[in-house]
Amino acid sequence: MDLSYGEAAEAFRGEVRAFLASHWPPTNELRGTELKNFIREFRRQATEQGYLYRAIPKRYGGSEQPVDVIRAQVIREEFQRARAPMEVGGNGMNMTVPTLLEKGTEEQRELFVRKTLEGDYIWGQGYSEPGAGSDLASVRTKGELSADGTKWIINGQKIWTSQGMQATHMFMLVRTEPDAPKHDGITYLLIDLDQSGVTRRPIRQMTGEEGDHTFCEFFFDNAETPVAWQVGDRGQGWYVSRTTLKHERASIGGADGLGRQFAKLVELAKEVNRIDDPLVRDKLTQIEGFVLSHRYSSYRIFSCAAAGDDPGPVSLMMKLLLTEIGHEMALLAQELLGEHAFVEPAGAGGRGNRGPRGPEKWMDQIMGSLGNSIAGGTSNIQRNIIGERGLGLPRDLAISAER
Amino acid sequence: MHFHLTEEQAAIQEAVRGTLADHWSLERLHVFADGDADFDRGSWEALMALGLGGVLAPDSGTGLLEAALVCEVAGEVAAPGPLVGQLLAVAAIAHRDGRDADLLEALTSGTKTVSLVHGGSSYALCARSVDQFLVVDRARGVRLVGAADATIEPVRASDRSRPASRVEIATDAGYSLFAADHPMTARLADAALVLVAADALGGAQKVTDMSVAYAKEREQFGQPIGRFQGLKHQLAHMALDVEPARALVWYAAYAWDADLPDAARAAAMAKAHLCDIYVRATRAAVAAHGGIGYTWEYGLHYWFRRAAFNRAWLGSPAEHRARAAELAGW
Incomplete structure (x- = not known):
């Protein structure tokens, strides 16, 4: 080593x-x-x-x-x-660009990649719907060809689109073959959001976060997009989208970020004069055992990537591990906060200028840690992935019956 | 940058696995556990024949990482034997000025056996069979004590794969290898923590693998039980405990080998974390198996008992967490 x-x-x-x-x-x-x-x-x-x-x-x-x-x-x-x-970060770089490089047409690459790199196009993700969460392939937003066969006409609703208020474009999964088996009736479309058939609305989150930087829901009422903006074959959108989710999984994680957050938790314990409390010291080091396991496992995965070796199932575990550690840190932070928790932090959950903030700012992490159990593949889905792909356990009956 | 096993390290581990798994089938373990012995010469000689007794000798080209890989396999098969004491004794003797070449050779080849006595503990593994005791005490230094100079009182041992005895050793018995303030004293104490963490890693992985295999084969309601999400998620959490922790053991061993500033703390963290996880994994394994896991015959209890032993041996997780907090300067 x-x-x-x-x-x-x-x-x-x-x-x-x-x-x-x-x-x-x-x-x-x-x-x-x-x-x-x-x-x-x-x-x-x-x-x-x-x-x-x-x-x-x-x-x-x-x-x-x-x-x-x-x-x-x-x-x-x-x-x-x-x-x-x-x-430039966000969905555009993490998802749209890799998908277009892998599955897009030359015209689509010419049209979108450079503009995305330079930050002119901001992409929203149009996957989740009110009725399609973990069971993403059950999307119902409908796409129908125009009479002349040059445009897709889109009707339905998408939800949980980050950067939704800034997004200029969206990549979306749309049901185009209602009679085909569930996974084979979906088409992957790109769409310009600046049109009258598209309405967006911010979702106010439990953190109180709202306004420009939050998630949005989108309503499509005869919205249109050219057939030339369809990525991959008609009906094959599910398989096109599989490449992009991998990219999102790889971009969550971040051992350094977790390490910094843990260091701040230690600072919090000092700030509220609890660092000498043996119970607090024990709990901190207990959490740190997991923080370090996460850090050194990321070294391991990194080292394997550099050598072209397979790190094995540990890479399937990093997201759930990060999420679980976040919960433990939230619980300890809650204990350390004491009555500071009575105060809503300035600019709760939002970005932008929040002014000076005291220990109550941990309420952001405490609530945010819950978001991690949901976004980018819920924790129960992660457990299925570890169990099925990592440990080779048989797939859930209801899910295998669909395939 | 390299932070995963080299082919050579993986090969060392495979060789140890082949040898120990050969000797310690469940049937053999049952026979050993039901007998009176606290040591098995045959399997010990087979292990030592691989030439790994000197894995911690300064000129061996190997170090604590390789020693940890060996101990991990011993934990995996629940192998009897005073492995931790033996490997550390070689490191201790080899690091002495004017070292005793004959003794070093006997320790490296395993013809003389050594059991570790942790400072302040009244117990040692395989105490009725070993030739010597390596007493490692952060407060008093490191001593090598002949078995004849120790009072050994057999007990009904709970860890049936590595039966312990009560051992009493006078503070001036044997001879001093390192004084308390010699850097080797703390380094040997730290290395012991890493090797026990490695044993715990091997055991925790083993019971996880056993549980997963059983969940694929056992059927209820006309299905392999591993298909049911309740159990599937429990098994996923066992794996989530164990697999990322492997890198914690690697890091602690690497930090010791490279003599990094955080080596002592990394050892304490690894011991505390892995021993906690081992206890949790063996509990979860019994639960995952249901009734069969509660039987003597199935054998999960060997790892369960070993987990209980490892947890308390060399100091509990709470003790090492307190040390780690101190070492962090909190």
Whole structure:
């Protein structure tokens, strides 16, 4: 075992640092559009260096670098250290772009990939419906061909779309063959959200979060999209969507984030003068056993990826592990908070400027940890995945009967 | 950057697994457990014939990680024998100035056997059969004590795969290898924690595997019971406890080998975490099996008992968590 990255990687780190030193940060007086343009230009130059959009072909605006997880890790570390912006995040980069690269037409790639990379197009996910959660393949939003066969006409409802208020476009699963077996009647469509047939409404969450940054539900009333914006074959949308969910699973996780959150929990215990309490120390270290297991397992998965080896079932466990640790941290935070919990944190759940916040800010984590049990595959679905794909247990009867 | 087993490390583990699994079928374990012996010379010699007795010798090219891989397999098959004491004794003797080459050779080849006595404990494994005791006491240092200088009182041992005896050793018995303030004293104490954590890892994985295999084969209501979500989720949680914790053991061993600043803390964390998980896994395994798991004949109790022993041996999880909190400077 050796946790150093090796000489070649450290030399590369030097290059990345030198680049960042001369290109970031912007001068203090930059504001608004000027700042936005600076960041756009910074990303363009970083891409030219091969630091960003490494998996994206050059002809679509990426840097098209050979797979090298160590270099990618060094870049992440150095950009984080410099607090420099990395790739435009969100569903567009995580889901739309990989799907188009794998399953899209040349025209679709030309049309969408570069605009997504540059942040001009923001993508909402149109998967869940009020009646289709874990059983995603039961979507009912309907797609019908126009009389001239050039457009899909869409009617129905989608829900739990993150960045819904900003989204310019959506990728969605739509039932186009009502008589086909459940998984074979779905088509994967891209749609421009700026049209009269689309209505969006923010969902107010238990955190109180609402407004511009929250989840939305979408209503489609004879909304339209060209047939040329259909990804993959008609009726094959379920299988097209399978590639993208993998990408989402890989982008949750984040051992560093968990480590930072645990460090903050220790800080909280100090702040409320409970750090000397043996019960608190025991509970903290008990949680830390799991935090470190998660961290070192992420090293293990990373190391296997670098060597092209299969890490085995542990990679199926990382999301549930993260979620479970989040619950344990929430429970301890609740104990430590005491009467601070009586105060609603400023800007509860929201982003933007929240001003100074005391220990009550942990209410965000306490409620947010529940979101982790739901988003990106619920915890019970994760347990099924571990049991069935990881341990080889037989599939649930009701589910196997459908296939 | 490398943080998973090399082919060579995997091969070492496979070799140990082949040898120990050969010797410790469930039938053999039953015979051993129903007998009077606290040691089995045949399986010990077979294990030592693999040449792994010196895995912790400074010039071996191997280290605590490989030692942990060996102990993990011993935990997996619930193998008898004073493995932890033996491996640490080689490290202790080999690190001494003016070391005794004959003794080192006898320890490395396993012809002389050594059991670990944790400072403050009144028990040692295989005490009626070993030649020597390695007393590792953070407060008093490390001593090597001949069996003749110890008072050994057999007890009805709860861990039937590694029967312990009550052992009394005078503080000045035998001879001193390292004083309390010598760095090797703390390092040997830390290494012991990692090796017990590795034994726990092997055992916890074993009972998880047994439970999964049983859930695929046992039928109720016309179905393999592993199809039922209630049990499936329990088994998923057993695996979720065990598999990520493997990397915690690896890290603790690696940190010790590389002498990293957090090595002592990593050892404490690994011991506490894995011993907790082992107890939880063996409880869950009995529950997952139902009635058959509660029988003597099926054998789950060997790991259940070993988990109970490991948990208390060298200090409980709570004790090591308190140390870890201290070591973090909280």
